[in-house]
């Protein structure tokens with residue numbers, strides 16, 4: 567089995583970051599101290615070089631993760647070693663690895679990268695969930711997370727076939743509310759069951775882009791991924807049934823290359839993604855409120871009754887729905903809480919570290935395999 571790197575998302579920009587003589591590979595899955603990677607000459611199980619282990623011991627953000635592009639080096643004993651992680655263009659960073667026994671984040675926890683180099687972040691929210699309509703607050707939260715990762719969010723209102731047209735609310739009205747909750751973000755209705763919108767979703771992956779699907783349990787993520795992947799997932803299920811072995815199947819389960827181009831990352835970490843540091847993303851998803859806040863008379867207005875508050879004025883006039891203001895307040899509190907526990911310089915330091923490692927490797931001029 568060999569891979570066409572460009573179909574895995576390899577670009578000229580990334581090639582420019584590759585140390586001379588190194589072999590590029592995409593991380594499909596990670597285990598303790600080792601990764602499954604896809605390279606032009608096939609799939610490999612590779613261990614981490616001492617530099618990578620050292621960097622990861624100092625800071626877990628340096629650990630290779632699914633979606634990473636890595637530089638492999640050929641060892642004299644006839645196998646590859648993962649020598650460096652190439653600079654990430656996007657990353658889902660969880661604020662803390664450790665959880666305390668009561669479920670909170672432990673104070674000294676550092677960031678952990680759940681997935682890297684994800685271009686498109688689909689936010690799946692069912693049009694109907696039991697008798698409830700799409701949850702706008704959840705959409706706001708996940709869109710904020712998506713912006714924070716550096717990827718481009720696209721909201722998918724899933725299970726559109728379940729929407730009962732006889733309800734007091736029209737489907738178009740629901741879509742309009744969703745659009746208002748995610749300004750500047752594409753919003754589409756999808757029914758994986760009927761196949762509606764699936765081609766449109768696939769279109770976002772053209773040019774071998776990488777996507778994840780975020781959403782609550784039961785939002786229809788797996789069904790959508792299966793609809794996109796069709797052939798591949800069915801094939802891997804047959805492999806599993808035939809020989810009962812897991813490894814090959816698992817690789818394709820976490821980083822799923824689609825036959826029509828593009829990839830979907832689907833890992834337990836991404837599925838459980840909830841609340842991470844996302845101050846920037848919050849600002850962006852609530853840009854309408856941020857703009858109002860700039861018009862408040864006082865620069866440090868708390869929007870709690872101060873004179874000349876533009877936010878409360880918009881609330882009074884009905885321009886700003888109360889639900890949205892509440893949602894913004896809640897996310898801001900959470901973001902502030904996360905920020906107090908996450909070293910803001912973490913990622914910046916990490917980027918510098920990667921650059922240094924890459925430079926170091928270039929200077930050392932590794933041997934070709």
Ligand SMILES: Nc1nc2c(ncn2[C@@H]2O[C@H](COP(=O)(O)OP(=O)(O)OP(=O)(O)O)[C@@H](O)[C@H]2O)c(=O)[nH]1
Nearest residue numbers: 725727728757758759782783784785786787788789
């Ligand atoms: N009517 C309808 N049902 C759907 C659609 N997509 C998914 N479902 C059903 O909704 C249920 C949940 O779908 P999943 O794809 O497993 O949801 P998920 O988001 O992957 O859920 P988790 O694995 O728990 O995170 C399943 O019973 C699906 O058959 C759809 O477009 N229309």
Ligand SMILES: [Zn+2]
Nearest residue numbers: 862867869875
């Ligand atoms: Zn104000």
